Amino acid sequence: MRLLFFAVLAWLLALSAAAQSTVRGTVRDAKDQSPLVGANAILIHLPDSVRTGTAVAVDGGFELSGVAPGRYIFLASFVGYKDQRQPVTVPANRASVSLGTIKLAADGIALKTVVVTARAAQQSQNGDTISLNAKAFKVNPDATAGDLITKMPGIQVGPDGKTQAQGENVAQVLVDGKPFFGTDPDAALKNLPADAIDRVEIFDQQSEQSKFSGFKDGSTQKTLNIITKPQFHNGQFGRAVGGAGPSSSAATKGARYRASLNLNDFHDNRRVTVLTQSNNVNEQNFGNADLLGASGNSGGISTTHAGGLNYSNSWNKKATELTGSYFFNRSNNTLSTTTNRQFVIGTLYQETAASGSLTYSHRANLRFEHKIDSATSVLFRPALAWQQNKTNRTLAGLTSRDGTPLSSINTQYTTDNQSFNPSGDLLLRRRLGTRPGRTISLTLTGSLNDRSGTTLLRTTSTTANLNQRADLTQHSGTLGATLAHTEPLGLHSQAQATYSLSYAPNNSNKRTFDFQAGDYSRLDTALTNVFSNHYLTQGGGLSYRYNTRKVQASVGVSGQVAQLRGDQTFPVAQPVRYTFVNVLPQATFRYLLDRTHNLRVLYRTNTSAPSLNQLQAVVNNSNPLQLTIGNPALRQEYQHSLTTRYTASNPERKGSFFALLTGSFTQNPIANRTIVAARDTLVIPAGTDQVAHLPAGGQLTQSTNLSNEYTLRTQASYGRPILGAKLNLNANAGAGYSQNPGLVNQGLNYSRTPSLTAGLTLSSNISERLDFTLSSNSTQSYVVNTLNTRLDSRYFSQSSHLRLSWIVGPGISIQSDVAHQLYRGLSNAYNQNYLLWNASLGKKIFEGQRGEIKLYAFDLLGQNRAIQRNVSVAYVSDVQTTVLQRYLMLMFTYNIRPASMLPTNEDGPSGGGERRGRGGFNGQRGG
Template sequence: NSGAPVSFGQNNSGDTKSITAGLNMNYDLPGKNKLNFSYYLTQSNTDLSQLTQRNSFQPGFNLLNDKIYNSISNALNHNFYSSLDIKIDSTTEFTFTGSLGLRNSDNISDRIDSTLTEERVLLNLNDQNNDNDTESDNYSAQLNFRKKLKKKGRTITVDGSIGNTSTGYLNNLLSKVYDENLVLNISRSVLQYQDQQSVNNNYNYGATYTEPLNTKWYLTLNANRKNNKTDLIKEFFDLDPDNTTVRTLNEELSRTFDNTFVYNIGGANIRFRNDRLTFSTGVEYQNSRLDGIPSVGEPINRSFNYFLPKASLELENTNFRVNYNTSVREPSMDQLQPVVDNSDPLNVYKGNPNLIPEFRHNMRISYNFFDQFNFRSLFANIRMGYTKNRITTSSFVDQFFVRNQTPLNTDHESTLSGNISYSSPIKFLKSKFRAGVNTSLTSGINFINQQSNNIDRWTNGMNLLIENKTKTRFDASISGRWSFNNNIYKNKEALNTEFVNQTYETYLALFAGKNWTLDTRLEYNIYGQGSFDEPTTVKLWQASVSKGFINNKIVAKLRVFDILNQNQGVSRTASETYIEESISNSIGRYIMLNVTYSLNALSAQPQPQRMMMMH
């Protein structure tokens, strides 16, 4: 969908050091009953340095945004999980699952944001420091009860769940905004201590009943109720520029907002099955109610009623499937609360309490074929979607060149996508190949400076791989991937953008005998210039040598990653209102010695013990 940016490239996570430890226990109880318990502890430290360049589209002109961002973050997570399976008799069983999560994190970041004209003339600048701490805990529990009744095929299922998430967020924000002459703008700067607490409680319960009408027809009835309640408290304090320990409550930004979504759903579905096909169709009726209580402004009381049809068809002998369904997506709490988010003074966001839910239609058609004698395969998918009351983000730039954003409902959005993949041996080359193409078109409406625009977003891709078929002495492959991306504005062709990303890769492994293996891989990424200032290229070359001992129960492997020391995280984003490229630090050249011991030499997933040395 056009509201969520589409990204291409490597992960921009920076340098991360992490430690994970876990415990998993399974206990078989009498009567084929089972108990499971697991616990995982994760500690991580991330050092991120990132340079981002954005081109924002405006009527008649574009704005450039440069951002230099550095952060150090730490996180500590405790996760508990338990499940209990009980079989009362041959017709009755239930499953209970529960989870508990505890998270603590802190982050210190510095950033410099600047807004420039297309000629790179400075318009404003934001020098910002953040120091925040977050504590979060959550728990959930689910119960599922299943009962087979006397008549064959007649079943009843009852399930329910409860959950809670509590989050506390403390942030010390020091953001100094300067004008085009680098003069400090006191009114636009933000020096604040921000205390935000949120609590979410939810529950869900329902029942499903299936009645066999005969040996081929089945009727299913279902009903359930959901409740999702969130309480938010924001207390923002302005800091004295001369003494940041002096705090004054900012009554305009300090708000409370409580909202509750309640859903009541009932439906019926009929299913037919024989040796040739399976067909089902049904409809659900959904009543949803939204109650919002802001500390400032009018309460929100709304009710929505929807009929949600669905259908599916599967042809057994031809591997052909068609699925159609409808769904409703309500606006999030951030989108609903009419409170200014000033955490980024050059990009200010404010929710819209007048939003209404999206209504979505989705259809998927799929086909797959595999010839087990000639080892040929074909996979194809087509997806179509139509969304009524699509929620998008409207933005406008004020006289201070500050970008103000708020969510709005548009009339509709439509999507069409497809992909096809084919593989086959090449006998005269004693090899095999795999080729695929994919395409995606999203047509919708966006708002730039409060003016609506019709926009088409095209994404097209191709991939090709050729590899040797017999891998007794060596394993070799060569491949390529291409991605073509276009934003087409029907009303303003000057805003059209395009770029191409390419990846070429080659791999070679030699099985030298006596359990020796040598392998190397080279990946060449080209992020084409297109609508960006210049192209970006990244070459990744790695190699390894390994030796197996004691019938391969012990395997020692020496690996060198990023031999050319060029690795970096590159990400490109194409949204409705801007294009963006981010380049971040990533782990560079290193050497790793990996020793794997397997109790069973045939084990497909040996547990490694590692020693790591980095250079």
């Protein structure tokens, strides 16, 4: 690997003298000469129409590197402005071509003596990118980016709390085109103020390799790019919050408090953001990965102390760019749950559990990109995560059939685990010769996952008592390399050849000791396992891409050979030898009807190797009534997926529509084999020499390969302003169907789960003084089992939400947040119909209304609940979790703003939404 790396690096550097040029310039408002941040700067190659583009930076400048000699059309465009085109000739052996200042005029009809007032256009669409104008959506003065984007068409918050755009989870949120705290969307959406946002872009971000070579291989992730207003590009802004108050709920006694600070220090390209917070009211301004840590628990009540730092900068006319972040989190969580689990064979399992956990986590990431010359660049992206988790859990479980108890258990379970996870990738890229599209690149990847821990287990049950200690050490990782070459084949065609190699070693050592003679000294061989394996894959592929102004299509195929080699050394020697040979086709198709309507189709195949825990043949008896064990005979999965998406926007009618249809089919899926004991039983899991004891009603689950697993999902969304643009209407509807196989007591069961969803959101656009959003989402779900149709069921859930912010007087505001949750068709005592009502009364203080004193009340009606239904091939389970309940809090908020960032009459706290000017639409920039 090292020889390959240095050889290719030397080759790339040796080619650095090829004739490539850089095209640069600035884009500004023709009237006030202000920079048009985020405008599109595009070079269109003649005659094949291949496009290369970038976004205009905070100073109005742009730079397009690696431009081959030839004739081009330069296109500058920005929302609310007239496009400007001009011919450009890039001569050979010229390092730089300057286009000077390109001035864009506001789009509109010039009227000399008429004053025209018009509402800003909500959105525009250019190909796959939808640009949403923040000025067209009114929110309250203290709203966050998250509050703003949920008013925008095509964006919503899913049932799992994740932000979705065009039916897909948002994987990353960029700020002015740069990462913000890594790939955590919540960091930007919960901390950036809405009044700093000029517009929001929705697009499918290509891989770094695809962006460089221009060969779009269909590997994308849904991304939001938040473009900030020019006045926020230089200076400090942020928010400090502090509050405390009593809790009146018996279930969650004690004082409640929260304190947080987010501070942004922006100076053109250099940007620093600091986040800190401490609270015991489940507040977090980051993703769940930091809160959950190594415990895997969710819900309950958490006390959190966290801090983070994000830094970005560029040098040498943006030839060198650096972005990095660090985050620390300490979370103390208490959790109580009750579970009602109905198995398809008729057995009932009921459980009450309580746990406390303490989690420490550190994570850091870096993105370093350097352009060695106009044709050669290097991209390095390392990351590091470290976590430690300590958990103490008590559990009482009971199994029964037809009301007759079968077995019961009481368990005390403590763990002390830690993990260390460094990873990274290095991408070396080079443009070759003078023809656009001829490139070569090398990608090196690596990751390491080290985990160690100790578990203590004490149980009393109707069959046996346990007192054990288990020590676990696991080491796993990956090393990989991909070499790719792209070659233009004609005016509209391009080919790509790739070769990849990946090596993934895994080692696991779990030893369990029984308490004997005052110490944990007797090795329990039935619960001990030592094994190692490695997974080696290599393959090559060819792809062809066709590109015109209206049609973009690609088709490709790759061959892959995968070898799984493993050796179990304890309790008995057991070798594993598998070789898999696969052909992996893929295809993409995109048809651009016009600038605002497009259709995309994507077909992909991929393989997935079993995880370390799925392979390890050792019993996990943390709950002796619910045992699990791995299977060393597992084989890899092979999945087909097909996605079709249609998007359309109508700037004249200010409407938008998208429709999504996606499905997948998995060959050889890794499913579960479940054994539910009718009486006390000794079980030997498949492919192992282990002997597991199951009490009556107990369950043993083991991974196994089955067949016929598939999913199908469709979703559509429509949004537009109504009532003279005073309200925004967003409607969505969808349906889903999935089939999952599983073995239950040797019987093959297919769990089929059809579902129908519909939702409606109505948000205000009346005034920044009156801001409300009313939404309701309903889901009708069905559970159909082929093994036992008597347990088929259907259940209905509906979540409705009203958020209101009303400025009723000078600096006086009333806020109300009402959520209604309805569940029907669950187990007895789990059906729910409740209201969660939060409200506050605030008064603005200080110059510029920078400060606010607020009295806040959480869960005024004392009805907060948390219920979840889980469906598997073996059972349907309803779980109720303790949650935070009623408390009062007196809060103080201070908005950190220089005078230049304070709202004006034309650009109010919500961004205004109107444009005024003489002679038509020549008003404030950005309309």
